[in-house]
Amino acid sequence: MNHAIVVQGLRKKFGHHEVLHGLDFTIDAGTVFGVIGPNGAGKTTTMRCLLDIIRPSAGTISVLGEDPRYGGPALRRRIGYLPGELHLENRTTGRRVVEHFSAISGPVDSRHVDALADRLNLDLDRQTRKLSKGNKQKLGLLQAFMHRPELLILDEPTSGLDPLVQQEVHAMVREAVAEGGTVFLSSHVLSEVQQAADSVAILRDGGIVTTSTVEALRDAALRKLRFRVAGAEAHDVGALLARVPGVANVAIRDVPGDSAGALEATATLSGNVQPLVRELARINLTDLVLDEPDLEEAVLTLYTEASPAPARNEVRHV
Numbered sequence: 335m336n337h338a339i340v341v342q343g344l345r346k347k348f349g350h351h352e353v354l355h356g357l358d359f360t361i362d363a364g365t366v367f368g369v370i371g372p373n374g375a376g377k378t379t380t381m382r383c384l385l386d387i388i389r390p391s392a393g394t395i396s397v398l399g400e401d402p403r404y405g406g407p408a409l410r411r412r413i414g415y416l417p418g419e420l421h422l423e424n425r426t427t428g429r430r431v432v433e434h435f436s437a438i439s440g441p442v443d444s445r446h447v448d449a450l451a452d453r454l455n456l457d458l459d460r461q462t463r464k465l466s467k468g469n470k471q472k473l474g475l476l477q478a479f480m481h482r483p484e485l486l487i488l489d490e491p492t493s494g495l496d497p498l499v500q501q502e503v504h505a506m507v508r509e510a511v512a513e514g515g516t517v518f519l520s521s522h523v524l525s526e527v528q529q530a531a532d533s534v535a536i537l538r539d540g541g542i543v544t545t546s547t548v549e550a551l552r553d554a555a556l557r558k559l560r561f562r563v564a565g566a567e568a569h570d571v572g573a574l575l576a577r578v579p580g581v582a583n584v585a586i587r588d589v590p591g592d593s594a595g596a597l598e599a600t601a602t603l604s605g606n607v608q609p610l611v612r613e614l615a616r617i618n619l620t621d622l623v624l625d626e627p628d629l630e631e632a633v634l635t636l637y638t639e640a641s642p643a644p645a646r647n648e649v650r651h652v
């Protein structure tokens with residue numbers, strides 16, 4: 335597959351302070367790649383290096399087959415960029431801003447600009463100083479998308495937008511990809527990346543903790559499991575759960591007030607549910623709850639732990 339972006343050993347220092355410590359990643363053409371990470375992780379710095387707004391201290395970058403240092407305006411025209419913060423002059427209108435950016439990114443079809451403004455519910459004739467944070471964000475998005483670029487680099491695209499407009503932006507991202515484009519977006523909200531991206535990199539303290547597909551992240555995430563069983567001994571239930579790969583944090587207790595001796599078990603599961611289902615089919619289940627995988631928790635663990643400890647398959651009878 336064609337690569338839209340290839341980054342190898344990217345380092346960036348501000349003075350003596352290194353904020354990117356050798357990033358390596360590739361983005362396949364025609365896909366959406368999301369980078370998530372807490373504030374200060376280095377998402378914006380990475381994007382600015384890709385656009386040659388700032389220069390890397392070390393490493394190599396290829397954007398649409400070119401080195402951004404030498405791509406100049408011709409390469410810039412093939413890219414749509416939404417900066418984290420759009421700096422706007424006060425005494426102007428959205429339409430003037432669009433005209434200004436068209437001169438850099440053009441050619442731009444004015445009917446397409448009007449259609450995008452319509453979709454985003456943005457009044458281009460308002461003074462920019464009167465625009466709310468959300469409306470400024472819409473203007474930033476409009477100028478990024480308006481020339482139908484091959485590559486979109488979007489720094490926190492839905493920040494400050496209401497949920498309906500967020501959905502519209504996700505639709506615009508999908509359409510860009512359907513037309514053959516590539517999207518690199520950043521977010522510190524997992525649900526956004528989960529909805530919009532095919533692959534995700536988790537960035538922490540200037541290093542990539544992991545790169546994975548959203549599906550694989552979901553598979554690795556923990557689910558909470560709770561079930562009740564009648565006519566079984568606690569140690570048999572424990573032994574059964576111990577045979578299931580990915581089951582951990584097992585606790586088995588008597589159901590209070592149940593004279594028939596029912597048991598309730600709780601545990602966590604990561605990975606495939608099939609082996610669990612096979613084992614549970616052997617016992618007389620009276621209730622079963624398996625939660626949705628908690629991706630948020632999985633990612634928070636990756637934010638805070640250098641390497642997450644493997645789940646221990648320990649049985650506890652309480």
Ligand SMILES: Nc1ncnc2c1ncn2[C@@H]1O[C@H](COP(=O)(O)OP(=O)(O)OP(=O)(O)O)[C@@H](O)[C@H]1O
Pocket residue numbers: 348353371372373374375376377378379380418522
């Ligand atoms: N021009 C600069 N001079 C000095 N340090 C900088 C500069 N730009 C960024 N940094 C530092 O680099 C680190 C990464 O910042 P960056 O803005 O890339 O993070 P981010 O992941 O985009 O965070 P956020 O979600 O808050 O936007 C931070 O510690 C920041 O203070």
